[in-house]
Amino acid sequence: MFFSRKIKILILIIMDLGCILIANILAYLFLSPYVSINAMFFKAVVFLSIGLYLALGCAFHLFIRVNRYMSLKELVDITIVFALSAVVSITIFEYIEYSYSRRFVFLIFMISMIEIMSGRLLWRFLVEKKETYARRYSGEFKRTLIIGAGSAGKLLLHSFEQSVNSSDIKVVGLIDDHPDKQHVWIHGVKVLGPIKELAKIISDHQVEMITLAIPSLNPLQLNELLNELATLPVEVNSMPSIEEVARGNLTVSKMKKIDFVALLGREEVQLESQRLQEQLHNKCILVTGAGGSIGSEICRQVVKFQPEQLILLGHGENSVYQIQRELSTNSKESPLPILIPVIADIKNREQMFEIMQKYQPDLVYHAAAHKHVPLMEKNPEEALRNNVYGTLNVAEAAKHHGVQTFVMISTDKAVNPTNVMGASKRIAEMIVTGLYEEGKTRFSVVRFGNVLGSRGSVIPMFQEQIEQGEAITVTDFRMTRYFMTIPEASKLVLQSGSLAHGGEVFILDMGEPVKIVELARKMIHLSGYTSEQIAIQETGIRPGEKLYEELLVDKERKIEQVVEKIFIGNVCGFSLSEVRTFLVGIQALQGNQLIHEMIEFANLSSQ
Template sequence: MKLILRIFQKFIHNLLKKLLELKNTHLLVFDIIIFSITPLLTLIIRLDGSLALQAHISQLGIATLLLLVVKLIVFWSFGFYRRYWRYASVEELTYIAMLMVAAIVIQNMAFNVLYHILPFVIDTLPRSLPLIDGLLSCIFIGMLRFSFRVVERFIQRQGVFNPRERVLIIGAGSAGVSLVQDMQSNPKLGFHAVAFIDDDPRKLNVQIRGIPVVGDRYQIPDTLKSLQIHKVIIAMPTVAGHVIREIVDICKATGIQTSTLPGIYEILNDRVRVDSIRDIRIEDLLRREPIQTDIEQVHKFIKGKTVLITGAGGSIGSELCRQILKCHPAEIILMGHGENSVFNIQQELEQLIQILKNARKAQRYSPRICTFIGDIRYSDRLKQAFEQFQPNVIFHAAAHKHVPLMELNSPEAITNNVLGTKNLLDMALQYNVQNFVMISTDKAVNPTNVMGASKRVAEMLVLQAAKQSGKPYVVVRFGNVLGSRGSVVPTFKKQIASGGPVTVTHPDICRYFMTIPEAVQLVLQAAVLNRGGQVLMLNMGEPVKIVDLAKELIRLSGYEINKDIDIVFTGLRPGEKLFEELFIEGEHYENTEHEKLFLVKNASQIIPNNLHNTVEALLRAASKNDTDLLMLLLLQVVPGYKHKSLESPIKYTNMSTAQVTMMSNVKTKGA
């Protein structure tokens, strides 16, 4: 019996699938049949079902032909038979109604003309025939078209031949509904949405796309058990990290697999799909409330311009490329000295452009993606790039940023971060680049390491260039970004994958964190504020203990702390602080139009008068690998700079900046 039932179900399934394959030519035949029948049905309704229709039959044939021709002309003229009805929605229903209203108006006009010119042709028919016929035709045509959606939903709901995981969706908002819609439209993906969980009491016990909202987050354990759930998907891309952590803890206690949609910054301008689902990441647990950016203003700022991005293959640079691409620039120049990373982001952008074209979102838009392999420390190579591309906007993300490595290789930090920025600014001014945005770091605030001090000097160079030229050149300063190359999160992941231990320098060490997409959105927002010669600082929220970060990553990986994976404290590294600072003494901060961006109002007023000479001396010391002199020059030019290794060149510490600069000149000449 089960075999017979299964064969019958298979037959019905295939029959319904054939129905979905009907083309518009087939529908035209059905429409002609409907239009031929509706006048007769109209007359029966009008005469209250009376069988005395013989007196009207001859004239009914003429009226039927007239109404049929009018409706076919109207429908054909407005492209009705060029529509694809498998995905018909409210828009298509409105479209049918509008066409039928037009047909009814024309039918009534035609009937009135015939009544006056040839009354004997249709004089026995009721005047309401065109109106009632039009209404019936609209109902039948709509039912026929929307039967495609009904049949498709029926096939999707069966799931007889495709065993699927029973899924609980956390979040009955637009993201959750889009996710369910994608699951229902693609049963072969293997997901069957069983229920929603949502904290909004207004949604409790309602059904969305046939899926019930069964309770709030505290009902998750009972729901998982009663509905035999196999998988939980968190579909709340805008919710704060503490909510995600609570839900993850609840689900983890039950042993059910939990996944999530990315945060809003990762899916910006993209549709939520099943293939967007991924494992829970540390970024999700540290996610903050979404930041409202003026996307239209950023789009207007970038559109049609040639944008040069240094360090384009890096974490921040590559995300800048992705988000700038969506703002329709004329050209993006990917500059970097690492050929593999530049190649990778170039391929990714080209693929994204093709996706946009295929989705018909590009509207003939095809930005040029150009690559330029070069080191910003070489001005001759930079000059070739500016000659060739003539950029309008520069986003300067290239830098050496690894604190311990730069302590051991301080001349490299100076030549890349200081000389590279100086060369870039010289070219920008020479070629009249209108906008320049430098990515800086919170380590430039009261630095205790060469990397932070070198970035502070680079900041001063940008501010000085803006002050002298009057151009809107700005610095954007922010803290650590989660998942960037060389940052703590990838390091912890590697240590966990190898079985531990996870190494943390100090139990109290804290850092400010921000996700890469979030940071880049704020960088773009800072670029359009047009505050030349000033530093814009991102609101980094509350600092996070690194040891807490390590614990969360261990738990996310499915291990127990100090049982499966140990945490070992190794001591602070050279140049490393316990707590990063955001404010420099003497700088004045104020709010901007954007709540997450602060302005250092007097940043350009605290630049040393002899900055040019000191920078030249720094570069000479770096070229001669004179680290002692290099440290002293940084001490003289960077306010708040403190370095533990300054005991070795103690004989220079009482010298003025001019004396240290003179000393560097003498040493250089002597060499």
């Protein structure tokens, strides 16, 4: 039977008043052999205790609180209400000089307080037992293990116990490496052992889901833990936001999905803030491709250094609007720079010159490019127009209007390219470095590998396939790639720009190459599936793809590391005039002939 909130409050008040009446009777029966209590005094105390409780109970909001969340705060408030009632009652009797018994008054309020507190606690106990019973015998819960018995783990466990929605989760234990926490009980759940015993604990307790509750883990520790969990037959997630936990609205679906980027185990990049502050503060910064994965993250990082203006240049109006809106509403920087969205196409040479003339930027980050290898194989003319001529337009416009620094974002696919996208980026590299002249715009290139989480990268694609229950498709099981996170790449791009003197190709330290099929297997297992449930299919290498990517060809390798994770490659290539001559010569080419000439020219530049 369900009652409205008003009916529940009325029932609670009637029960409390019943407790007070019973307390008066019990106190009378207990003290009447020792103290003379006349009928008039008894009636006066009954009415006074009821009246004071109603008045003070309303003042302290005792009747509108949810009993299932009864805590120490509610008990303290009940104590204060009865203490004040006793003091007020005695004061009234003293003032009217009425013959009364203090012991009787205090005993009434003491018994009333104990009865009402016990009733509240009993109600909470019964509600929790009912919910626990329902979860235990519903047969639809997931047996869950929490890794971390610290503050976060305790908060999460307490929230599970309190949540009326967590009927699909049953916590069977906690895991923690701290020796003082071994085999202790927290909120009725036992710490079963350290992480090294994880496999045995999962088997012994038939664990189906693991929830991580250790926010303090650094990327390397998290990577190590995820690699171990990836070999175990359980679904892995992490605790949701503190706000979600505080609301108690916890179900399996509310658990935060594992960020598979953590499988890289890459530590956060620390920027040389002073150098970047000098370069970006109170300056006008222009970012092409501002709505893209890398371009938008560059914008987020640039805003932290409080430039005067940030020009968000992009071809897609929706993506530019999204990053402008995000920076306007979410940025904690003060004052916020003037954000200027510019919808423009870098292939439009005249428009690029007009924009440079109008805004006079001090620094340009050129992130706009077509990067999808198979699509560019089918559209080589567009790869040439956008990645080569588009870069030429932006770079020459920047130089003509006196931009101080120009940084182009490149790719490891520009090294010994086997596809037109990589060839177009290699030609663009030669254009940018070739435009550098002493005393004019400092042109530089930043080259790095695949960025996890960017549009078209493997992790979002694998996640989508897993969620839909489809087989994961890998073009070749031998394939490896260099990977970096979006924030890491963007920070290193900014850092490289601050180090540029002109004409350099900066190479970012990508760590060790990752085998794609192993990444797919880990993602399957961490999502709670087996290789039988989610298969991995080899589809064959697509046109233009390589088995292994490189960041430098042999002759470009240079030992010098400028700062941590940033190297300068000894990259030469053709002169700007030779590149221009080549571009004139391929103007009439199309399709496969254009692809062949661009790839051959790009590879010759590295010999």
